[in-house]
Amino acid sequence: DIQMTQSPPSLSASLGDKVTITCQASQNINKYIAWYQQKPGKAPRQLIRYTSTLVSGTPSRFSGSGSGRDYSFSISNVESEDIASYYCLQYDNLWTFGGGTKLELK
Amino acid sequence: QVQLKESGPGLVQPSQTLSLTCTVSGFSLTSNSVSWVRQPPGKGLEWMGAIWSGGSTDYNSALKSRLSISRDTSKSQVFLKMNSLQTEDTAIYFCTRSRAAISLDYWGQGVMVTVSS
Numbered sequence: 580d581i582q583m584t585q586s587p588p589s590l591s592a593s594l595g596d597k598v599t600i601t602c603q604a605s606q607n608i609n610k611y612i613a614w615y616q617q618k619p620g621k622a623p624r625q626l627i628r629y630t631s632t633l634v635s636g637t638p639s640r641f642s643g644s645g646s647g648r649d650y651s652f653s654i655s656n657v658e659s660e661d662i663a664s665y666y667c668l669q670y671d672n673l674w675t676f677g678g679g680t681k682l683e684l685k
Numbered sequence: 686q687v688q689l690k691e692s693g694p695g696l697v698q699p700s701q702t703l704s705l706t707c708t709v710s711g712f713s714l715t716s717n718s719v720s721w722v723r724q725p726p727g728k729g730l731e732w733m734g735a736i737w738s739g740g741s742t743d744y745n746s747a748l749k750s751r752l753s754i755s756r757d758t759s760k761s762q763v764f765l766k767m768n769s770l771q772t773e774d775t776a777i778y779f780c781t782r783s784r785a786a787i788s789l790d791y792w793g794q795g796v797m798v799t800v801s802s
Contacts, residue, residue, distance in 0.1 A: 580746055613788040615730075622779055622792035623730065629786065666730055670788040673743055674720065674732040 581605050585667050585677025591685045592657045599653045600680045602667035607647050611671035614643055614652045618663045627652065659684070687711035689719075689780050689793035696799050697770050703798060707763040707780030714738070714756055718783040719763045721754065723776040724795075735783055736763055770800045 582605040592598045602612065610630040615623035625634050627643040630650060640655045654661055662684055667677035693705035707719060720735040734744035736754045744752050753766045763780060777795040784790060 611786075611788075615789075617730075622781075622795055623789075624792075625788070625790055628788055628790075634790075668730075668732075668788060670783075673735070673745075674783070674789065676722075676730040676732060679729040 581608065581669050581672055581675050583667055583669055583675050583677040585680060587680060588678065589681045589683065591683050593685045594657055594659060596657045596685075597653060597655045598657060598682065599651055600665055600667070602645075602650045602652075602669075602677045604648045604650075604669055604671075608669045608671035610646060611669060612643070612645065612650045613668045613670060614641075615666045615668060616661075616663045617666065623666060654682075657682075687782065687791045689782065689791060691778060691780050691793045691796040693778075693796055693798065695797060696801065697774075698802050699771055699800055701770055702766060702768045703770055703774070703800075705765040705778055705780075705796065705798075707765070707793060709761045709763070709780075709782070712782065714758045714761060714763065719756070720781050720783045720789060721763075721765050722779045722781055722789070722792075723774075724779070725773070725776040733765070733778075772800050774798070775800045 584603045614627040617623040626637045631643045643652050665680045669675050688710045690708050718737045721733040734754050736742050742754050751768050756763045779795045781789040781792045
């Protein structure tokens with residue numbers, strides 16, 4: 580099974596900051612990584628797929644990059660509506676989620 | 686439009702079997718796969734298993750011995766059955782459409798299942 584190590588588990592940011600979350604896979608996942616946003620009481624919402632492709636409706640302040648085993652997700656100019664938990668998901672071989680990152684306001 | 690909706694009992698006793706139904710609309714089960722994902726209160730997401738468009742299944746190795754996923758294409762329903770439930774199986778259970786190269790795109794609202802006597 581592929582393991583996904585996501586960091587940091589929590590992040591504190593001010594409005595307008597840039598924040599970055601990383602995920603490392605236990606093996607090459609060929610860019611098959613997606614990123615999700617989840618707000619309390621809601622289902623996860625896909626923001627990015629295939630490393631860097633923004634899903635329709637995802638604001639351009641969200642971005643993703645990476646290759647091989649190492650991937651990152653960034654939010655530039657954090658807005659209040661971005662306060663949520665974020666998860667990476669590999670889908671190269673079945674599916675595995677990272678442990679999640681909780682983004683809070685400083 | 687694509688929709689998924691989970692249904693099932695909110696409370697299950699320890700050692701019993703959980704049965705959940707995911708009713709889908711806006712897409713065909715014979716050309717899309719469906720996964721189940723769960724989330725214990727205050728914790729992260731765990732992929733549980735999937736049923737592929739052709740009807741075959743794959744499971745999380747940690748749950749494989751207790752989990753079964755099936756479907757009724759005529760009713761657009763996918764079923765989850767998990768036996769030997771324990772308190773740590775208390776979670777919100779989601780069904781989600783799974784597509785190659787797109788991954789898990791549409792999700793149901795989730796159903797909360799509590800394992801308690």
